[in-house]
Amino acid sequence: MDILKRPVLTEKANSLTEKLNRYTFQCDHRANKLQITSAIEAMYGVNVESVNTMVVVGKLKTRSTKAGMVSGRAAKIKKAVITLKEGEIIDFYSNI
Template sequence: MDITIKPIITERATKLSEKRNCYTFRVSPDANKYQIKALVEDIYGVKVKSVNTAVMRGKNKSRWTKSGLLKGKTARWKKAYVTVADGQSIEFFSNI
């Protein structure tokens, strides 16, 4: 099983990282907290204090086409809130 992890860079996620030292990631839906913790510690070289996860529901979408109204749904996905130990941080844009 291959786990993917991608940081979420939004205003809300940035405020969380500044106030609580908590970083937000989009992860594979089948990943558990222990796998997410090990992957973040391995990739970013930080000590993870806790991991909270949330499954984001798929949204209903519709659009008009020549053949009529098409209705569908986006895929659901998992979000992980990773709290890092005090004094440590994750730099997403350090290699630019």
């Protein structure tokens, strides 16, 4: 199970990073907070203070086809908001 899928790089996530030293990641929906903490610490070499998780339900999607209207949902995702200890940072753009 690959615990961390990708960092979430949105305006809201960037403002959390700048103001509160929090980073947002998309995670596997089966991962718990302890697994997420250990994965972050192993991958980035930082100390995690706290982890908050949320499951974001996929949006309803509807499209018109020959057979009529077809409706469904986008996949749900799990997001983790990581708070790091004071003075530590994660640089996502260093590997580019």
